[in-house]
Amino acid sequence: MDVRRVVIVGYEAAELLDIACVTTPLVMANMEGPPPPYEVTLVTPGGRPVTCGTGLTIQAQGALERVTGPLDTLLVSGGIGHGAAAADRGIVAHVRRLARESRRVASVCTGAGVLAATGLLDGRRATTHWGWARTFAVRYPAVRFDPDPIFVRDGSVATAAGVTSALDLTLAFIEEDHGGDVARSVARQLVTYLQRPGNQAQMSMFTAGPPPGDGVVRRVVRHVTDDLAGDLSTATLAERAGVSERHLSRLFLRHLGLTPARYVRRARTEAAAQLLTTTRLPMAAVAARCGFGNTETLRQAFTDRYGVPPSHYRSTQSARSR
Template identity: 45%
Template sequence: MRRRVVFVAFEGFQMTDLAGPADVFATADLLVPDGGYRTEVVAVRAGAVAALNGIPVLAGGALREVTGPIDTLIVVGGLSVPACLDDRELVGQVARLADTARRVASVCNGAFVLAEAGLLDGRRATTHWLVARDLAALYPRVEVDADPIYIRDGDVWTSAGVSAGVDLALALVADDHGHALARDVACGLVVYLHRPGGQSQFSTAMRALAPPREPFRELQAFIDAHPADDLSVPALARRTGMSERHFSRVFTAQTGLPPGRYVELSRADAARRLLEITDHPLERVARECGLGSPETLYRVFRRHWRISPGDYRRRFHLKES
């Protein structure tokens, strides 16, 4: 039987949150015609629902008219989600349909709708990193983790922002039909297969603030461009003409990260890029990124990306045709 996937939309939703996962399921359906997927879009009222970009999408049915069983219920995200939390019809119907669904998922800040419906209470969940603190503050019974791309807690799945919805959908397909099919779907859509849920949604640039003072903006750029250089606190302090103590204090205030942590993250990002675009052995990657040894490279990757360097390369290596 084809699995029924129901997307919940609303005025002002993020189009990619819907279109990306929907294309994953549609491609999987082509590859497994007897056991694939059929997708539908529903909203509080049937009819055209305008996305944030102004493009209307047809909701084939009203939420209150939808009956089970549902295989997968997915709530998309968008800038209008905060206003949607006051829509008792939307939240109540999502809670009702969740009872008829085998599993429930959200993309981006669609997690707020799940939380408002009580579906994340006592569960670990993620959302877009920009609003993770808000989710935790509004719903203290939810264990919010802002780092992963997606999280599965039992039969409830949540994902980070926008493109992470594709990773979530690929993970759902892999859970249903195995990683081989998910790989074929990813190849057909020309997307990475598939970022593991535990992989961080942050890069160094996203984790750190842009320093307001010019010397520190230049220093930040220098660190990112020269990972193999001496980037110790004494060396960096000398470049700014400051004492080590004063430099560490000002750098942390300017970027939001202590200098040692920023340097390690920058080197981890550099290693990530080399693993994607080169065939260099791990010894060379570690050396060129200032991490010294494959053992240090491994520890840094596990700490920040929650994946080994070798596994990362197998998933994301870009080979020239």
């Protein structure tokens, strides 16, 4: 191809950031990288302007129905209009048609629902915005939805999580197409990470939402986050809460979906991730401060949670974000 044709599918009430986090890095890559350049086109049903969920109206550059391949990349945006888009037989049929003529296919956020409606995700692992993963898993049982990763690659199909994860996926595409130097240059222009690891968790328990409603769980959670280096065994936490270990486990599973032990392990791992990217503490000091017995225990927990060892996480995240 003389150009890499990238078609982004929008629709009424699509999310503007889902679109912009793809278009902007690709256009920047054209300024930084070697040929072939990306030719980016936003298409909508009928080629009509669409009003995004935030109220801004954007002009399409083409009609979904009239686009033909071959394409380098087909990407479906998400947004609060995703349900209507997934229920629109015309949109679904044309996305399915174009996917057959594309080197790779992707979605952002709830755009995964549109891809799932086409059957393109059947038998594949996929992700979407954490708030929709459970709903989509029930609605599309043939798809293995994972609510945790920033993005998932399964063969030629990629799915990104909520909103700005589109930036991470697009930078990964640029690195794949043009190499790490071009991707890093684009990331610097955007004042962002090169890219977060695809399997980095979407949500940190420290920012995921309000404290649990149950008073016992709320007190234990507060104690855990305040004293990560302390004795946080289930037996100790249960004694502190004045309940049995079995009852505490039931409460945690009901309100947090995790056992006390798994919650503690996740809290410690996420705290370690924060220290690795914001401080220059030696690995042993990070492990000790976060309650891990040694660096090997930290490494095992970190690899289980993020898919990479802590040393790799620190070298790829902290250095590039400064």
